[in-house]
Amino acid sequence: MTTKWLNGLIKTLSQRQGLNDRRGASREIPELPLTEDPRENAQRVLDAVNHSIDVVSESLTTERHAPQVLYLKSMIDTSVMQRDIIRPLKSLHLQGKSWNLIHEYVTIGQRRVVEELTEAILLLMDGWTLVALPGQSRFQCFKTDKEQSRPVSKAENQSIVMGPQEAFSESLEINISLIRKRLKTPDLEIISLVVGDLTQTKVIVLGIKGIVNDEYMKLMIKRIRNIETDGLIGSGELVQLLDDQPLSPFPQYNLSERPDSVVAGLIEGKVAVIVAGSPYAFTGPSSFIEFFHSPEDYYNRWAASSLVRMLRLMGVIGSITFSGIYVATLQYHYEIIPANMLKTIALSRAKVPFPPLYEALFLELTLEVLREAGARLPAKVGQTMGIVGGIVIGQAAVSAGFTSNVMIIVVSLSALASFVTPSYVMGNAVRVVRFPVIVLAGMWGFLGLTSGVLMILIHLLNLSSLHAPYMSPFAPLRLADLKDTFLRLPTQLLSFRPMLTRSKRNRKNNSPSLKRK
Template identity: 45%
Template sequence: MFFKRKDQPKDNTDQSAQNQADIPAAKDAFLAEMKGRFSNSADFIIKELSPELSLLYIETLIETTMLNENIIGALCEPVRSLDQALEQIDSGSKNKLDSLDKTIDALLEGSAIIHFDGIPSVLSANIKTTVDRSLNKPENESQVLGPQLAFIESLNTNLSLIRRYLVNPALKVETFQLGVRTRSKVSLLFLEGIADDGMIATVRQRINDIQIDGILDSSILLQLIEDNTLSIFPQMVLTERPDRTCSLLLEGKLAILTEGSSQAIICPVNFVEFFKSMEDQNVRWHIATFLRLLRLFAMQISIFFTAIYVASLTFHYEIIPQPLLVPLSESRSKVPFPPIFEALLLEFTIELLREAGARLPTKVGQTMGIVGGIVVGTAAVQAGFTSNILIIIIALSALASFTTPSYMMGNVIRILRFPLIFLAGFWGFYGLSLGFAFIVIHLVRQSSLGSPYLAPFYPPRFSYWLDSIIRMPLPFTNTRPYQSRPKDMVRYPRDPDQNE
């Protein structure tokens, strides 16, 4: 796996041991050491409150009001020892620290440090400022029924949202620090007694093996811990919904949250999971089944529809119905390009419009997509660059790609169209069959935390097929999916009068 932790040379080990040295008791030595660590940074502040007492903090990380009222105001009275300062300070989180590394970590987390001359320890008081945004509706996974809350960039807030849904002491949270320079907090969540111990150990080991400068978002962490980082298909789900996260935790899956990210990583997952929506659980099973089948059908339209058009017009005219040949021939009579070039030109234009609309401000982006599509499409047909029928096919393919609930899988569908168009243009349906076979073989070889990616279809588990594609009625979903290998397979007894 990439970015694995390498063995440190002896010099680094000695340096690490030196960093764990005790805090200098002398004030001058301590302040000189701290100034050297922070390289005289402009926002690193040192105040000498008395000949013996020194106050250190990072100005951009602390709440100024709390600093003045709870710390400086409390230390106005004479202080003769660190224990006395501990009693006088009014702060929610106060700790005694005895190493330089812990002192620096506390400063970087928004604490003020008090050092008393002659004492080889310091007092930390947490007064960090909060810059979190308010809770909002999900933007990428919106739904009509169900909760309307999304994760934000605060790890503690996201953990609180999950705790509100899962009021259970079995919910375990393990915290890691990743990034040699960012030291970002990462939390691993699972339900004890349900989640598989082997999968927990695997994720724990993969996180501990990461050695990188910084982790700024969950999407970066996902690429470092998934089974095959070279595959175009994602092997873990990113979600911004706390309710979906809790629903998958109840199935025995694991969740990973990152400080500064509004997305949670869910693993293990299978291919069909990317086409499921949390709203499927909130509507009647008939409607949920229809919508799920519609998404899977739309995926096939988006990937293969344009390629089938190219193959048919290039090599296989005989499969086109006779009534359709005349209007198709009239539509293409003024087009000077072969079907493959015509299709690639329109597909590339659609991707340009889509990317421009996504990067522009919301209102301008929507206008750009609508006006650009109409103007470019009409002008292309009138100029003879393309046919009317291909405009319809390209529009349907682009529209179908938006039905996928997962943004990552939607991007995969967009990319797969291009190699299939090339194969169809050079070898017709034989090339298209080759491309389809390659995709299936690649999917069969993939896994998520060692669990088959195409489960329950390969290896076949016929008893789970229906509940994978079809959202079965709730009385028939009393067992958890086998893919995550849960310790407790039974969610609830199917017979209400039956006791577990």
């Protein structure tokens, strides 16, 4: 038995584990019958895992045909295994009773009987304890894995003032419980899949039966099953494998660390996906405007939420175009600058030997380096490094004549505006598309700037999420859904689910009139 043989057999495991095969293909499973000799069965397992140092095989007694207990010591809770498996088995042996009574003595809740070596090895790698009994050509398997995960903590990247503060953790069971705590309906459909030949990563697909569109649910499951990869580490990697257009810089699924945000998406009729070992879940289909919405928008008053949303959109538009407008104006269209301001700008650029395009790119790249350095350094040092570094480098660059004061203000405002986006992934996309816009503006002025913005808009119009239009409800125009886009009207008016999800049940509440009697 070799590792190559084991990897080939892993692919043959289908729904017998309750974990659907990643491609759902019905293939013939090789017949690997176990013998009635416990030691021989244990030796087969050890050979298959190359006698790994963390795989333990214990003999219950010194007899030739004594029961064999196998477990992965790095994965199991040894106290549970000793108390609930080893001790009852020894008691059963001392009393001279039949091994068929094992289920009366071992009281662990999750248990399974497997008759194939492949399935037994997969359970062993998942934290189960295998027991080979004399005279039985099968393994008695008991779940004794040790849950190692951090507790539920506060959301860091999507922090809000009002509303729940809980965030997902790396534990799949904890994440499902956070959703179950908010959705106490039996209609919540949970489908378990496996991705990765080597990692065997569990992926959970969720949807509310009777609300979610079956086509979206089936399409999401089909795409996940069609993924062929050796390993899957987290949600961010899976999202990119599921994109309709992987080459786009814009995210096509809404990635979130907040359970309340995922539950809100499920209620609207979306499909949610959770990956084991990742503190993020994502929902789809998603539209472009959703990435500028925050869960806090629905906990705050509608007028304040609408104002904040408009500020976010203006900030994103300014982040993409502000530096480009300044570069194009200085290089080609300086006649539109008022005379008094033109004199100030000319004085600030008197010592700068570079054209505005190079000056802007230099500052933009410097800010990105400072941002990345601040994110990678320890928390107590990173914030200080970002502030001090920005001040020192900016002042030194002006004194040395590399840039002007006005350009520092323009680039700083442009970079600051990119951080108003609630979605971290969308914020990264905005920073990426800003560079080609600046280059086009520096090459062809306002004509290049307009061309760059139009190319971004055309690209967004061509995008889709689970085959749903990415720019909905603007293209195609859906007037009924505009009340929850750049404005958020009062909650009483948000009675219908967005047409993007094509939900089976359009109405989600029967709200009372805005004017109460």
